[in-house]
Amino acid sequence: MNKRLAVLTLVALGLLMLLTQVRTQPVSAKNLTSATTAKKAAAADDSAINAEAIAALNSMGSYLRTLKAFQVEAVTTKDDVLDDGELIQFDTRVNLLARMPDRLRIEVTSSRQHRLYFYDGQNFTLYAQRVNYYATVPAPATVGKLAEEVDDKYGIQLPLEDLFYWGGPKSKVGEITGAIEVGPAEVGGVTCEQYAFRQPGLNWQIWIQQGEFPLPRKLVLSTLTDEARPQYSSVLQWNLAPSFNEAAFQFEPPTDAQKIVFAGANASDGAGK
Amino acid sequence: MNKTIHKSLVALTVMLLPFSAIVNAGPGGGNHSSRGSATSSVNRGSNNNSNRNSNTNVNRNTNVNTNKNVNVNSNKNVNVNVDNNRGGYYGGGYNSGCCYHQSVGGAVATAAAVTATTMVTAAVVGSMVNTLPPACSSVIVNGIAYQKCGSTWYQPQFAGGNTSYVVINAPR
Numbered sequence: 109m110n111k112r113l114a115v116l117t118l119v120a121l122g123l124l125m126l127l128t129q130v131r132t133q134p135v136s137a138k139n140l141t142s143a144t145t146a147k148k149a150a151a152a153d154d155s156a157i158n159a160e161a162i163a164a165l166n167s168m169g170s171y172l173r174t175l176k177a178f179q180v181e182a183v184t185t186k187d188d189v190l191d192d193g194e195l196i197q198f199d200t201r202v203n204l205l206a207r208m209p210d211r212l213r214i215e216v217t218s219s220r221q222h223r224l225y226f227y228d229g230q231n232f233t234l235y236a237q238r239v240n241y242y243a244t245v246p247a248p249a250t251v252g253k254l255a256e257e258v259d260d261k262y263g264i265q266l267p268l269e270d271l272f273y274w275g276g277p278k279s280k281v282g283e284i285t286g287a288i289e290v291g292p293a294e295v296g297g298v299t300c301e302q303y304a305f306r307q308p309g310l311n312w313q314i315w316i317q318q319g320e321f322p323l324p325r326k327l328v329l330s331t332l333t334d335e336a337r338p339q340y341s342s343v344l345q346w347n348l349a350p351s352f353n354e355a356a357f358q359f360e361p362p363t364d365a366q367k368i369v370f371a372g373a374n375a376s377d378g379a380g381k
Numbered sequence: 382m383n384k385t386i387h388k389s390l391v392a393l394t395v396m397l398l399p400f401s402a403i404v405n406a407g408p409g410g411g412n413h414s415s416r417g418s419a420t421s422s423v424n425r426g427s428n429n430n431s432n433r434n435s436n437t438n439v440n441r442n443t444n445v446n447t448n449k450n451v452n453v454n455s456n457k458n459v460n461v462n463v464d465n466n467r468g469g470y471y472g473g474g475y476n477s478g479c480c481y482h483q484s485v486g487g488a489v490a491t492a493a494a495v496t497a498t499t500m501v502t503a504a505v506v507g508s509m510v511n512t513l514p515p516a517c518s519s520v521i522v523n524g525i526a527y528q529k530c531g532s533t534w535y536q537p538q539f540a541g542g543n544t545s546y547v548v549i550n551a552p553r
Contacts, residue, residue: 305423312423330419334417
């Protein structure tokens with residue numbers, strides 16, 4: 109009796125196990141599949157590129173490239189990272205006047221610097237007013253090439269240089285790995301559409317004016333290559349009908365100003381001119 | 382006797398330097414150097430940024446104006462990669478206030494400087510500083526401005542958008 113019971117129990121157990129296995133197998137497989145799908149979906153979300161966001165960026169770039177002359181006054185902040193990771197924020201005001209394709213004047217003021225950048229289609233001059241130093245080098249033919257060249261050669265980043273890259277061949281829109289349309293947002297009384305992008309080493313956001321003048325009104329960049337994630341931000345005010353004359357782009361050194369060189373420039377570039 | 386002290390000081394300084402990135406810069410307090418800053422363009426390589434800011438080691442200070450000791454400074458005077466010779470910010474005024482040799486040459490440049498038996502800074506050619514030693518005079522050679530400090534010539538320059546001084550041989 110006992111033996112039969114034991115056998116029956118075993119059989120029952122075996123059946124139960126079989127049943128369970130049969131039942132659980134497809135379920136677990138299903139779970140696995142759905143988990144994978146979910147994971148994939150999440151990954152897709154992470155790197156999802158919202159087509160409208162990219163389109164907005166492109167149309168902003170195209171629009172920027174149609175501008176013949178413009179003036180931008182920007183308030184920027186930029187974090188410096190101390191050796192121990194502490195962030196220090198600096199404020200700067202930028203007043204940029206561009207006449208495309210080959211005239212540029214930028215004035216940068218902060219608590220620590222007063223800089224003027226001049227580009228008249230022939231030469232590029234950086235003038236540090238407080239120390240009364242300036243340096244001049246021959247310049248390429250366009251503002252876009254100038255931005256690239258002074259960065260490559262002398263490590264000088266023209267303030268707001270993105271304005272000259274978007275919509276052009278050097279735009280890095282193609283490197284974007286994530287794009288989100290955040291929604292409408294107001295910047296300085298102007299209704300914009302806010303977007304967030306990811307690209308290698310950088311998360312960034314942009315506020316593009318709604319309507320027929322798709323201008324960048326605000327920018328926030330978070331640098332990912334430093335774990336402290338320093339930020340740069342810029343709020344831009346636009347004047348699409350600036351008044352200026354040719355002299356605005358030419359540097360006349362004050363009588364007591366002294367000529368120096370750009371590090372990285374050949375001594376002959378600056379000497380004796 | 383003095384010579385012995387000198388030698389040991391040089392040795393001590395050379396030994397200490399590699400371990401003390403921040404060294405007392407004098408009355409104004411020490412400096413914190415910057416390891417980088419936020420990228421300001423989305424269309425330029427973000428990696429450029431760290432390279433670009435690697436020149437911030439010009440902020441590494443070494444005190445050669447006293448032969449006494451080397452103090453690691455704990456003050457919070459921030460010395461980051463901005464326009465240093467503007468003065469004020471670091472207590473080191475351009476052409477006026479500050480009087481401390483700063484070197485990227487590190488131990489070698491400093492050892493040379495410390496070895497000098499007088500207070501004259503014999504800086505190594507190629508080393509870079511943010512602020513000039515005292516009593517410099519501006520000299521124009523071939524239209525380019527230089528700074529002559531004692532027997533040492535400095536070339537003012539824009540480096541990565543900031544102004545700094547490189548020790549050079551006498552310009553001709």
